[in-house]
Amino acid sequence: MLKKIWQIAFLILLLSGVAIVQFSFIFSLPSVFSQINLAVITLIFTLFFFGFRSSLYAALVLGFWLDLFSFYFFGLYLLLFLLTVMLANWILETRLTNRSLYSFLLLILIATAAYDFAAAFLVYLVGASIGSFFLWNGAFWSNLLYQILWSESAGLLMFSLAGALTRRFKPFFLERK
């Protein structure tokens, strides 16, 4: 029981760290690097390797921290992360047949795009956006492209690391002896 509490506390601390790094560090980097969406990558990683329940709770922790710092309406990030995780889980359960590197990268691609569209749409909907409609805004598309590129690279790295640490996702073949 005590071990489980420590595990949960450690995970909350780790996710809080991810949220702070995303909000304070990554957004302040040069514009090309500031498009790294560490939060979404973390959520998809959690979904893929630890299951839907864990990723849902991770979405709550990350969403709460980002909402705490953000000056958009409270709940924006909570809503965005929950929707992203639910969509990714639905795709993982109903559309993807295995848990390979390709599935992981495809899932990251869809989740990143879905998150970006939902975020831009919600910000536009509440009137916090001051430019043109996001679909006609060149910056939106270039940022999305950079985000996908970064997320896929990070996904490749994370999957390789996870593959080195665990045998769960190693391919295996049934051989007749």
Add this chain to the structure above:
Amino acid sequence: MIRIKKNNPIVPGLIIAVALFFLHISGFLRPLENSLSYLIKPIAGRFYTAGTDIKMAYDANNNPEDPNARAERLAKEVAVLTVANSRRLEIEEENRKLREALKFVSNNSSRVVVASVIAKEAAAEDSLGLVINRGAKDGLVPGLAVVSEEGLIVGKVLETKDTTAKICLTTNPSCQLAAAIQNSDKTQGITDGDLGLTIKMNYIPQLEKIAPGDIVITSGLGEHIARGLVIGRITQVFNESNEVWQEAIIEPLAELDNLTIVSILIP
């Protein structure tokens, strides 16, 4: 019909999310939020400074300025500033003597709150703002002037929470300031950010004489912003003879990309 299984984690997840939302709206979460924010601000500030340092190094590496040209430009700037400073000292001395003669009570009693930038808000690409580690509890209200370490106005306070505040930069679209040009006509107008790079000043009557190099300052017509804070220098003037208004492009004098410490002036 959608069926939700009994052990589906969506239900508790959504319940927690809705509960957090209502607890926030009702203010029950405020003590916890303030404590967490207080705890995290120093760490967030360090992360922001580290990110800004990397950005400065990256920018310097990608846009290196010719050292000779830079030295020449700076030497010219020093000469101009030396002349301007000597004139300012003269005027200041004269002003002090006149105030003494008139027994004038100084009305320059504004309070300065120094703040660190702890994050950049960037959920949408066109609504950038900086988050600082001071908020309503420190006396901040929307509309207050934010100045750089050199005393140049860099933006204004947009929104406040108890312990943090969001500021917009003068180059951000819709970050408007009541401004005046230091020319013979003392032209007044409103500045607005342009694509996050420069500042625009619109609706200047055609008859007003403005020229590149003129300094633009705050006019004091804004509710919380005093007169005389330097916004920038005019670099381009667009005046078509068939137009009613002319437009000026202003270059900010402060380095807005790498701000880590700012001061907020409370009148």
